[in-house]
Amino acid sequence: MNLLEIKNLKMDFGKGANALRAIDDISFTIGAGETVCLVGESGCGKTVTALSIAHLVATPPANYVGGEILLNGQDTLKMSARELQNIRGGVVSYVFQDPGASLNPVFRIGNQIKESLKLHRPEKADDAEVIRLLKLVGIPAPESRIRNYSFEMSGGMQQRVMIAMALASEPKLLVADEPTTALDVTIQAQILDLLRDLKQRLGMAILLITHNLGIVGDMADRVAVMYAGQIVELAPARELLRRPLHPYTKALMNSVPKLRGDTNRLSAIPGNVPRIGNFPPGCRFAPRCPIAKPECSEKIPELLEVEPGRFVRCPFWKTE
Amino acid sequence: METATPISTAEPKLALSPWQLFWQRLKRRKIALFGGAVLIFLYLVAIFAGFISPYDYQRLDRDRFFHPPIWPKLEHFHFVVPRYEQLPGDFVYRAVSGDTQPLHFFVRGDKYKLLGLIPASIHLFGSDGNHPLYLFGTDQFGRDVFSRLIYGSQISLSIGVIGILLSFSFGMIIGGVSGYFAGATDTVIMRVCELIMSIPALYLIISLRATFPPSMTSAQIYAMIIIILSFIGWASMARVIRGMTLSLREQQFVLAARTLGQSHLKIIVRHILPNTFSYVIVAATLNVPYYILGEVVLSFLGVGIQEPSASWGLMLNAAQNTEYMKNYPWLLAPGAAIFVTVLAFNFLGDGLRDAADTKSL
Numbered sequence: 001m002n003l004l005e006i007k008n009l010k011m012d013f014g015k016g017a018n019a020l021r022a023i024d025d026i027s028f029t030i031g032a033g034e035t036v037c038l039v040g041e042s043g044c045g046k047t048v049t050a051l052s053i054a055h056l057v058a059t060p061p062a063n064y065v066g067g068e069i070l071l072n073g074q075d076t077l078k079m080s081a082r083e084l085q086n087i088r089g090g091v092v093s094y095v096f097q098d099p100g101a102s103l104n105p106v107f108r109i110g111n112q113i114k115e116s117l118k119l120h121r122p123e124k125a126d127d128a129e130v131i132r133l134l135k136l137v138g139i140p141a142p143e144s145r146i147r148n149y150s151f152e153m154s155g156g157m158q159q160r161v162m163i164a165m166a167l168a169s170e171p172k173l174l175v176a177d178e179p180t181t182a183l184d185v186t187i188q189a190q191i192l193d194l195l196r197d198l199k200q201r202l203g204m205a206i207l208l209i210t211h212n213l214g215i216v217g218d219m220a221d222r223v224a225v226m227y228a229g230q231i232v233e234l235a236p237a238r239e240l241l242r243r244p245l246h247p248y249t250k251a252l253m254n255s256v257p258k259l260r261g262d263t264n265r266l267s268a269i270p271g272n273v274p275r276i277g278n279f280p281p282g283c284r285f286a287p288r289c290p291i292a293k294p295e296c297s298e299k300i301p302e303l304l305e306v307e308p309g310r311f312v313r314c315p316f317w318k319t320e
Numbered sequence: 321m322e323t324a325t326p327i328s329t330a331e332p333k334l335a336l337s338p339w340q341l342f343w344q345r346l347k348r349r350k351i352a353l354f355g356g357a358v359l360i361f362l363y364l365v366a367i368f369a370g371f372i373s374p375y376d377y378q379r380l381d382r383d384r385f386f387h388p389p390i391w392p393k394l395e396h397f398h399f400v401v402p403r404y405e406q407l408p409g410d411f412v413y414r415a416v417s418g419d420t421q422p423l424h425f426f427v428r429g430d431k432y433k434l435l436g437l438i439p440a441s442i443h444l445f446g447s448d449g450n451h452p453l454y455l456f457g458t459d460q461f462g463r464d465v466f467s468r469l470i471y472g473s474q475i476s477l478s479i480g481v482i483g484i485l486l487s488f489s490f491g492m493i494i495g496g497v498s499g500y501f502a503g504a505t506d507t508v509i510m511r512v513c514e515l516i517m518s519i520p521a522l523y524l525i526i527s528l529r530a531t532f533p534p535s536m537t538s539a540q541i542y543a544m545i546i547i548i549l550s551f552i553g554w555a556s557m558a559r560v561i562r563g564m565t566l567s568l569r570e571q572q573f574v575l576a577a578r579t580l581g582q583s584h585l586k587i588i589v590r591h592i593l594p595n596t597f598s599y600v601i602v603a604a605t606l607n608v609p610y611y612i613l614g615e616v617v618l619s620f621l622g623v624g625i626q627e628p629s630a631s632w633g634l635m636l637n638a639a640q641n642t643e644y645m646k647n648y649p650w651l652l653a654p655g656a657a658i659f660v661t662v663l664a665f666n667f668l669g670d671g672l673r674d675a676a677d678t679k680s681l
């Protein structure tokens with residue numbers, strides 16, 4: 001059994017005539033100890049998908065119209081508030097983009113980590129355990145650091161504290177939503193190394209949200225590429241990076257600046273991401289797609305397994 | 321040969337907590353510290369009222385109605401208390417020259433209970449029975465105004481603090497819930513707040529008073545005044561906290577707390593409300609005077625604290641007659657006490673506000 005299994009998830013913002021489909025027919029799985037990357041442009045639904053796992057999107061305005069999210073075989077969308085409180089932190093923990101904003105400025109960081117312990121491992125809610133966790137995430141001199149406030153630490157340190165908080169409850173799945181975006185490059189590498197190391201030591205699965213394809217190659221076992229609320233390609237990371245199949249994935253990889261070669265302009269995907277509620281009929285990428293055919297705009301293509309383990313939402317993926 | 325000096329021997333400077341920073345900024349505001357010192361003094365006096373006041377607040381001196389203030393005089397490096405005798409006519413007194421008695425410290429006098437618990441009879445100062453010491457004179461029953469002022473401060477000063485604690489904690493919870501859940505909950509709570517705030521406070525006070533039975537014990541009246549004033553006061557607090565919560569709930573640390581599985585109520589109480597404390601402390605300090613004045617108004621109107629208990633409002637009630645005011649101005653002493661207290665709270669509150677403003681230096 002997979003740790004996480006999202007099946008045909010559909011979610012709207014708003015109801016009735018005003019409903020805007022934010023997530024449309026998303027399915028993917030994460031096995032125990034696996035790292036899956038969710039890649040896509042801003043606003044394509046990555047974060048909303050990730051937050052849905054622990055039912056963290058407020059309903060209303062969100063409205064789940066179909067599908068299920070099985071975490072350890074139980075549908076989180078049907079859970080009671082009490083069950084959700086145990087799942088949150090207990091099974092799935094989150095780390096967000098801006099660690100400075102994720103820590104409450106009026107509490108010492110030691111107490112914030114302890115709060116996580118009190119909720120999920122009350123028997124270990126003491127300073128010793130907090131110090132062990134801070135050591136685990138590589139914070140020097142944790143004995144004195146537990147008395148610091150978040151604003152007294154650097155961004156990288158804050159993110160390590162956030163990770164310690166997330167790990168305090170010993171989750172099976174760590175959802176890291178662009179954990180390095182707010183950090184500078186050297187710190188990014190440190191945090192990613194830390195995540196990889198922790199994953200091996202603690203055997204947890206990671207769902208990593210990013211729009212940096214470099215991170216994908218570094219971290220992921222499998223990748224799901226999202227566009228306008230849908231998964232357009234799902235594949236093992238290596239194969240996807242070596243040989244992208246969906247025209248959007250190809251275009252995305254073409255847009256990565258290259259160090260070699262004589263191109264002096266960045267190649268960009270023409271057009272803009274369609275706004276939610278204003279999606280084109282049929283394939284949502286069709287208006288920007290170099291290989292689009294008239295029939296692309298008639299019917300939304302299915303996500304098909306074209307090779308073992310490789311799913312593509314484009315019937316013309318063989319076209320060069 | 322000299323040893324090389326280390327590059328730095330300085331202790332690593334410990335980062336200051338927000339409270340320490342707050343205190344550092346407050347220390348620079350002398351007038352606020354002065355206000356705070358006055359308040360500490362007033363509250364200490366109220367706590368040790370029995371010890372500091374020379375007489376019991378109910379003690380009647382039937383020979384000395386409306387006696388003017390009697391102050392000790394300095395003679396041969398000793399304080400002495402002069403004796404006054406009554407002249408024919410309406411409450412006219414004259415000092416008898418040469419007839420004085422020394423002022424004593426730590427003397428035995430009327431029985432009282434220290435802190436309301438420990439029976440005691442030692443007073444800070446006093447004199448013998450024929451040479452009474454009425455620092456602020458006596459009232460129409462021959463009771464020592466100074467002693468009643470001190471005992472009255474127990475009621476008047478504590479009503480402010482307890483009232484604020486009650487109405488602010490209520491207002492914070494209600495405002496926090498309203499802002500955190502938003503939507504329909506918010507609409508209902510805010511309309512209720514507006515309803516309460518739209519009724520003129522004085523009418524509300526008096527009509528609320530009418531809902532309580534006319535005759536009550538002193539303790540019941542005391543509790544009633546606090547309830548009435550808090551009932552009026554929570555709404556404005558709730559509105560401000562609700563506004564702050566609306567912005568705080570969008571902060572990522574609230575989402576982070578939710579991802580840990582924290583319950584809504586705990587998120588409100590532990591994560592959102594502490595972020596409003598710097599405002600709340602300032603607002604509370606600046607609002608205490610309204611509760612003190614509220615008690616004064618109620619007692620002045622005769623629906624608050626009842627005789628023979630002492631409160632500043634009740635004592636002023638006795639001074640509302642213009643003839644009394646003209647002939648026995650010392651009866652207005654509680655007015656001066658109210659003035660000093662309110663001013664001290666405002667000085668302190670202004671300083672706290674500046675100190676809580678992180679942008680100020």
